[in-house]
Amino acid sequence: MAVLRIRTNPDPVLRKKAKRVTDIESVQRLIDDMVETLTAAPGVGLAANQVGAPLRIIVIRIPEEEDVITLINPEIVEKTGERCVMEGCLSIPGYQAEITRSESVKVRGRDRHGKLVRKKATELLAQALEHEIDHLNGILYIDYIQDKDELLRTDEETE
Ligand code: NI
Numbered sequence: 001m002a003v004l005r006i007r008t009n010p011d012p013v014l015r016k017k018a019k020r021v022t023d024i025e026s027v028q029r030l031i032d033d034m035v036e037t038l039t040a041a042p043g044v045g046l047a048a049n050q051v052g053a054p055l056r057i058i059v060i061r062i063p064e065e066e067d068v069i070t071l072i073n074p075e076i077v078e079k080t081g082e083r084c085v086m087e088g089c090l091s092i093p094g095y096q097a098e099i100t101r102s103e104s105v106k107v108r109g110r111d112r113h114g115k116l117v118r119k120k121a122t123e124l125l126a127q128a129l130e131h132e133i134d135h136l137n138g139i140l141y142i143d144y145i146q147d148k149d150e151l152l153r154t155d156e157e158t159e
Pocket of ligand 1 (some may be wrong): 045065088089090131135
């Protein structure tokens with residue numbers, strides 16, 4: 001396994017629409033590396049295009065929970081409600097902003113073994129699923145803010 005370099009805005013790979021995965025066997029190594037990269041960052045979620053691989057794969061780890069959720073070719077099939085959330089992104093280090101996300105989402109995809117997964121999520125997991133699936137479509141959370149003044153510096157910033 002390896003920690004991969006996380007691409008930061010405005011790297012053009014972040015704006016590419018990621019391709020569907022057809023050969024699940026061929027992405028096992030990439031998934032391992034994405035999990036290691038997410039752990040090292042550390043972060044809540046990572047999409048494959050953030051490590052330079054424009055494929056439809058996301059990994060999510062909610063703090064305090066052990067299991068990493070890996071979804072291949074994930075799709076949001078339903079979303080309900082709206083709520084304001086603070087959001088950041090490993091590809092936009094040092095910043096966060098308040099944006100609107102859904103209260104709950106239903107997602108469908110495949111796990112790393114190719115098994116069909118359906119998931120209903122709320123709170124941080126719903127937010128992370130929307131954020132990471134946006135990445136696969138070339139969308140960044142900053143696309144939802146009206147102007148740059150809404151971007152706030154995070155206090156973790158040390159540079
Ligand atoms: Ni992100």
